Amino acid sequence: MSSREAILGRIRAAISREEAATEATEAAEACSGAGEHSSLGERSYLAAEVLPHERHDRLVEMLRDCRAQVGRVSESGLAAAVHRACQARGIERVLLPPGFPENWLPTGLSLVIDDGSTASLTPADGVISTCSLAIAQTGTIVLDGGIGQGRRALTLIPDYHLCIVEAARVVNSVPDAIEKLESAVAAGSPLTFISGPSATSDIELVRVEGVHGPRHLEVLIVE
């Protein structure tokens, strides 16, 4: 007997379905997709609809709480804001995911469009990307590898990550984000949830920012 069969056999022997059946029917249906959310109870944790401008305030507050730098700009002011952000950090050589809208960028930056090689990752000063969505409740940006976001290593290796969030991509809560990401997950896209720069509290519980990922995360919300 294979280990697979042995383990499955022991599981089946351990769970007596009859005894659990009545109590679990409702939950089982929800878990298999037949019922509507019932294993999750009432889902009263779904936050009430928040107006977009309040949502943006909350996102800014939470991003700052995660120690990300945040700016709010109009689309026409975006290139200038990117220019200021890069200049403030002395960023010249910028890595770009394929498909990133270059009209969002100022002139004068040295752009490296990712070709999928390891070599293109290391010499860059920073990376600029879009995102799939941003969660106001927790100050999280989510990347799903879509256009302008690139492969996962791209936003990991450089020391500076500038993420552009379009207004329509901001959602209220974690449940809203999970719902919106369902199709990306079903399509097999890898997801990365980012809440601030990488951090550790492993030494005497003192928070140190920037361990292995980008030490600086900056977010520009386009309104």
Next chain:
Amino acid sequence: MSRFELPVVPFPQAAKVALADSQLRRNLNKATSTIRAKRKAVTEELPYWEELREAGRRIKQETMRNLDRYLLQLEEQVTAAGGTVHWAQNADEANELVTKLVRDAGATRAMKVKSLTTDEICLNDALQAAGVEAIETDLAELIIQLAGETSSHILVPAIHKNRAEIRELFIRTLGEPDLTDDPSDLTDAARRYLRKTFMDTTVGISGANFAVAETGTICVVESEGNGRMCLTLPKTLITVMGIEKVVPRWQHMEVFLQLLPRSSTGERMNPYTSFWTGVHNGDGPREFHLVLLDNGRTKVLEDEVGRDALHCIRCSACLNVCPVYERTGGHAYGSVYPGPIGAVLTPQLRELAAYDSLPYASTLCGACYDACPVKIDIPRLLVHLRGKVVVGRQRKGLRFDGEALAMRLAARAFASPKRYELAQALARVGQLPFVHDGVIEALPAYLRSWTVSRNLEAVPKQSFRQWWRSKK
């Protein structure tokens, strides 16, 4: 059990050593009280926190009741997405599997994301014995690995070491002679050391926080970015997960992504969470192996009460609120799973007889139950396991068990008012040599074990019953 396991030291003995270490107690107190306060703040800001906990509990309960179906669904989905699924009944089987996979990838080195499951099976020792170097990439795990020690806390494994000790360790092992003891300097040194490893190593090994059966999607939750490195940069990725980590549907992540970070680090969301499904063209590893590990979990599942311990999402909230853990630290529990959850998980995953002191390593105060994000009733499980310990001893025919004898005598005394008053009268005289300021700190001979870890109130001069009679 892995052949690399250390022998078991009973909790009372191990705790005694830990309690004598005042530095350890200061570190633990600082760590647990800091995280407790953060956790309290971010859970209280959600008015629906209790509903989230209940949803978490229900999802886990349903998962266990149909575990075989969800594992088969997970296998099907991972395979469809280009991954390979392996099943391992025990630690040795899992270690052999992983070793072979690393060798097949042509590597002699692998980098690891912090994983309790691979600690549980002593994977690093097994790899080393097979000539494969396993490099821990989480800062605390790296510190512990370089020091040749073991973890003392699920979340902050090196909490027993202070900055001066870590500086000394890094100077010795990382070849960094000019380090200060500033935590950001020490962290920088680890970054420099590991950066090269990340770029050059072709095999990554991880655990899993969750695995979604419906989609075949694996989730790893972390803070430092070492996880993203190990999950993204190598050509081959091997994930070892306990079979209980599967969750039925993608939608269920809306519950756990709220429960876990807030309970664990006291953050609204941890810095990095990665999800991946099999292999993805042009992004990340070209080969993905998922090892589904039993190693005692199906045995836990057999116990209808005890199986709730399998609901654990490894947040460590129960450690931080436990008055016993706060004083003894993690090493005293003799397992990678310390604290209240360890006290109910370890004896069930292994042999209860070998870990029979752990269910007693608790005051049954219930703080762990209140803190648990998936509402595991740990006190109930502790009492349940204590019952099994006693029954196990009786079956073995340990007639001269002092505790059992004392309990039998007490039962006889309590059964009759006359015998009870006689016992009181005897105790009142008998206790005289041992009472100081109304408290007994140490009893002699067979009774000593009762006072080893607690003081006993002296029997008063007049009992309530005597007082009541005198008033009539």
